[in-house]
Amino acid sequence: MSEIIKIAHDMLISIAPVVGIIFFFQFVILKKSFPDNKKIFIGIVSVWIGLTLFVIGLEQTLFPIGKLMAYELTSKEFISSHVFPWSEYFWIYLFAILIGISTTLAEPSLLAVSIKAEESSGGFVKSWPLRIAVAIGVGLGLLVGVIRIIYGLPILYFFVTGYLIIIILVYLSPKEIIPLAFDSGGVTTSTVTVPLIAALGIGLSYSIDGKDILVDGFGLIAFASLFPIIAVMGYIQIVKIINKISK
Amino acid sequence: MARTGRKILQSIIESIKDLLPIIIVVGFFQIFVIQKPLDDLLLILEGLLLIILGLTFFVFGLKIGFFPAGENLAYNFVERASLSWLLIFGFALGFGVTIAEPDLIVISAEVAKAIQESQIIDSTDEARKSFQNMFRSIIAFCVGISVILGVLKILKNWSTHSIIIILYLLVILLTPLAPEYIIGIAYDSGGVTTSAITVPLIVAIGVGLASSIRGRNPLVDGFGLIAIASVVPIIGILIFGIFL
Numbered sequence: 230m231s232e233i234i235k236i237a238h239d240m241l242i243s244i245a246p247v248v249g250i251i252f253f254f255q256f257v258i259l260k261k262s263f264p265d266n267k268k269i270f271i272g273i274v275s276v277w278i279g280l281t282l283f284v285i286g287l288e289q290t291l292f293p294i295g296k297l298m299a300y301e302l303t304s305k306e307f308i309s310s311h312v313f314p315w316s317e318y319f320w321i322y323l324f325a326i327l328i329g330i331s332t333t334l335a336e337p338s339l340l341a342v343s344i345k346a347e348e349s350s351g352g353f354v355k356s357w358p359l360r361i362a363v364a365i366g367v368g369l370g371l372l373v374g375v376i377r378i379i380y381g382l383p384i385l386y387f388f389v390t391g392y393l394i395i396i397i398l399v400y401l402s403p404k405e406i407i408p409l410a411f412d413s414g415g416v417t418t419s420t421v422t423v424p425l426i427a428a429l430g431i432g433l434s435y436s437i438d439g440k441d442i443l444v445d446g447f448g449l450i451a452f453a454s455l456f457p458i459i460a461v462m463g464y465i466q467i468v469k470i471i472n473k474i475s476k
Numbered sequence: 477m478a479r480t481g482r483k484i485l486q487s488i489i490e491s492i493k494d495l496l497p498i499i500i501v502v503g504f505f506q507i508f509v510i511q512k513p514l515d516d517l518l519l520i521l522e523g524l525l526l527i528i529l530g531l532t533f534f535v536f537g538l539k540i541g542f543f544p545a546g547e548n549l550a551y552n553f554v555e556r557a558s559l560s561w562l563l564i565f566g567f568a569l570g571f572g573v574t575i576a577e578p579d580l581i582v583i584s585a586e587v588a589k590a591i592q593e594s595q596i597i598d599s600t601d602e603a604r605k606s607f608q609n610m611f612r613s614i615i616a617f618c619v620g621i622s623v624i625l626g627v628l629k630i631l632k633n634w635s636t637h638s639i640i641i642i643l644y645l646l647v648i649l650l651t652p653l654a655p656e657y658i659i660g661i662a663y664d665s666g667g668v669t670t671s672a673i674t675v676p677l678i679v680a681i682g683v684g685l686a687s688s689i690r691g692r693n694p695l696v697d698g699f700g701l702i703a704i705a706s707v708v709p710i711i712g713i714l715i716f717g718i719f720l
Contacts, residue, residue, distance in 0.1 A: 272541015283530025289523030331497035349694035411703030447660030
């Protein structure tokens with residue numbers, strides 16, 4: 230019970246400043262009321278209840294199981310129990326890809342962006358394909374991030390390469406889609422994804438010898454925000470090609 | 477009434493669809509790789525039910541509360557043509573929301589602990605607390621600046637990708653100058669600023685601004701704010717690391 234109150238309280242603390250700032254500017258500075266005050270109020274309370282239930286559910290199911298899984302897969306016993314040298318990290322790689330894809334599809338922030346994107350593009354951008362493209366991006370990003378941790382490569386190389394690919398894609402993609410693609414990268418790592426990614430990164434840097442948590446344990450989240458940008462622009466390229474062929 | 481019922485049912489089905497991939501992935505690993513039985517199936521089912529209900533409430537609340545509130549505010553600011561208030565609002569929103577973010581509080585505590593264990597700062601509680609507060613304030617300040625930049629982008633019709641490419645260049649230039657231990661932390665700090673509460677509101681304001689100014693397209697001009705807010709903190713923390 231105290232756990233529930235704590236989560237509800239945490240959520241309230243993160244909603245309160247948002248609501249406070251909106252109300253202050255709306256009522257005190259602009260001196261206007263909303264078109265429908267009651268509806269707005271119900272909506273805000275409903276977001277609060279929704280996020281509270283969501284996080285309670287996560288803490289009860291996905292977080293303990295997922296974190297345990299990340300630690301077990303990265304434990305020395307598990308890694309060294311494999312016969313073939315190439316297969317020692319196989320399950321970690323697969324886990325990184327699949328957990329990236331599946332958690333992203335349930336990410337509330339991405340849901341919010343995709344709803345708005347579908348609305349404001351007049352249906353040209355569809356919510357599901359957009360989210361699937363972003364999810365694949367997160368999965369691939371985590372895979373590359375995990376490979377980086379295992380082989381201890383400097384993060385800057387990957388980011389310079391990633392940024393260059395993005396800059397090239399910017400010039401190839403239709404202008405309308407670029408801001409959305411960039412936003413998709415920023416929203417992927419939030420409520421559901423971050424705790425699991427953190428467990429994976431820290432578990433890995435503990436179990437591989439010679440790894441420094443500061444240098445190697447952090448950085449996974451950054452990969453999970455870089456690759457979706459590439460994935461969304463890539464998805465648009467594919468849609469363009471399909472449209473061309475079908476014409 | 478029947479329509480409302482059907483709508484609710486539809487959104488519950490949507491939420492189940494969102495959650496299904498996780499259940500499949502976790503189930504697969506549990507059964508085939510880890511091969512250990514789960515302790516309490518009932519507790520897990522209850523948790524899943526809560527997640528589905530939670531997502532349904534969340535989306536409902538966004539559509540009737542958060543989105544209209546953000547858009548309405550953007551319309552009113554444009555109507556009043558008060559640029560300075562709009563920018564103050566943008567900064568207050570970015571800063572205020574981020575500084576209160578529970579995720580950031582947890583992460584900044586972890587970062588401070590890791591930094592202390594590596595003996596980069598003193599091993600006193602005070603040193604840790606002050607590092608933690610400093611870290612949070614810098615990120616919150618950067619998000620505030622990002623929203624200002626994003627609002628100016630929409631008003632002045634700057635292209636999103638030019639701003640982002642300039643920010644990327646700054647990141648690349650600053651990275652080799654920063655101490656190695658701060659790099660991973662800095663890059664990650666860009667990703668933690670975007671919570672399920674901040675994002676809907678920032679997007680609603682961006683789209684609201686872009687649709688109330690003539691000659692702006694909500695899809696082209698309304699998005700991009702979150703992207704900016706996830707690069708500027710990287711720059712902030714890298715600079716902090718250089719001077720630490």
